[in-house]
Amino acid sequence: MxxxxxxxxxxxxxxxxxxxxxxxxxxxxxxxxxxxxxxxxxxxxxxxxxxxxxxxxxxxxxxxxxxxxxxxxxxAVRGTKQNHHLAIKSLPTEKYLKIIEAVFVNPEMLFQSEKGKTSRTIMRDRAMTLLSCEGLRPGALGNIVLSDFRQNSGHLVIKDNRNKRTERINTSTPKLKMGASTQVNHASETMISLWPFTVRAIQDYINTERSEILIKGLANKSLGFLFINQTGEPIKHRSTITENFNKLGKRLALQGLLDVDDDPYFHDQPKYDFYSYVLRHSAASFFLAQKCSEFAQERGASKPSQYMEVPDRIKDLMKLRFGWTMNSNMPELYAARALSDHAQVVLSEFHQSLMDEVDKLKQKKANRQHDA
Structure with a gap:
């Protein structure tokens, strides 16, 4: 070539x-x-x-x-450019939460075979999708071992588990980003708290689908990994995870959950593109909004928009939560996106106040003419 x-x-x-x-x-x-x-x-x-x-x-x-x-x-090859806040493809909060609700409550409508029957890996795919909604990268999903999941406390340890695999490690192997890095300041290995429904979904998978697959086999071939295939072995290729999200995206589109309404970041397409990183971006945007809201409440503000700057401690929390290095500028991009959205909201509120004033004046004028 x-x-x-x-x-x-x-x-x-x-x-x-x-x-x-x-x-x-x-x-x-x-x-x-x-x-x-x-x-x-x-x-x-x-x-x-x-x-x-x-x-x-x-x-x-x-x-x-x-x-x-x-x-x-x-x-020779340029990497994907994501150095501008407008390149962040996150879903609006309303869409993001609706997808989480649909995945948790009605998984049989979303995880189906080519013939329209309920998928044999429905519980696994449901748990993996909710972990993606928590912000995990695709590679990290196939890298989790059972002991990383702390059910009682609702935490998940994210660390490099490649040494547990028996097959040859290559670029298609699900693994932690920067797992082999010798840099002291990289933050890919961490522990995050999970939402209660994510904990429930993982436990449902462990108790039912995963347990049933392992019982059928003569030996436990999972090597301790959490997510396994139908033969009881750990997921060996990232393509398996990618294909699952591609199928889920098609089902979400059929359910109308990816319809674009008035989102300015997707103005040129009728539906949102869907892949695992969209959920990760959405999780980061949602996390930022939630932490800014908490920060505003601590300062006695009536709403987060009263604070234009995103505090450094929130950016540091994002680095820990989403596995970015301490020198990463990714939180800055999400902060810029949030400030851009804030400016649009402020302008919209200003525009609405002008319209309200005009309507009031018209009403007063109409009342005077009526009285005359």
Whole structure:
């Protein structure tokens, strides 16, 4: 495949998403893979070639060529751009909560087979979706082990569990983001509190569907992982999780739960796109709004909009909750989005006050004419 073709199918600028093409990956995934290849080339030169090549001129030439190729690989594909607050695709709070309600209360309407029958993994998919609504990444969903779930306290430990797997780990393996990082300041490993209905959904899955699958097998092949397939083994591919969310999105659309009304961020489409990261973005937006509301109440404000700036402590809480590094600017993007929304609300309120004043004046004028 030529460089031009590679960029074409991987670029975030093209009309079709990379996931629509067979055997393709998202731009960020392609970028990470190429970066890993570039790092290996540098490693290969430094460890195997540099100490063993006698000619200094040849070593310099090889070093130059290896570094040049490594730089080309790192720049070959642009990752998905999400460096502006308008790029955050979160659902309005009303839609977000309605989806949570539908998933928890009526899962049989959403998790179905191709023939329209209730899915055999309905309880698993219900629990995974609610965890996504809590803000978990797709990779983290397939990385959870049973002992990470603390039912009594309603908490979930999020940590790297790749060492428990027996198969070869690759880019398609569900795993914690930055799980292998040696950086001290990364916040992907943490513990979060779960909503009571999420705890209930996970426990329902453990007591019914998961237990029944393991009983059928002669041996426990789950390796301790929470979410397993029909053979009792842990989920091995991220594509399994992605496909489940794609199916759920179609069912949500049929139920009218993805209809776009007057949302300015999706003005050019009739329905919301749906995938697991939309739920994560929605969870982060909802978390920010809730914490700002609590902050406003602590300060005696009648409503959150009286505080324009999002406090740093709320941004720090977001980093811990959603697994961002302490140097991440993601909370700033959500804060900018919230302030943008706030400006629209203020302008809308101002506009309404003007309309009310005009109506009052018209009414007074009409009353005077009537009296005359």
């Amino acid at each position: 030529t460089n031009k073709k590679l960029v074409f199918i991987s670029s975030s600028k093209i009309g079709k998403g990379p996931s629509e093409l067979p055997n393709s990956v998202e731009p960020n995934t392609a970028q990470k893979r190429l970066n890993n290849i570039a790092n290996y080339l540098i490693f290969y030169f430094e460890v195997f070639l540099d100490p063993n090549v006698c000619s200094s001129a040849l070593r310099d030439q090889l070093r130059y060529e290896y570094q040049k190729i490594a730089n080309q690989l790192r720049k």
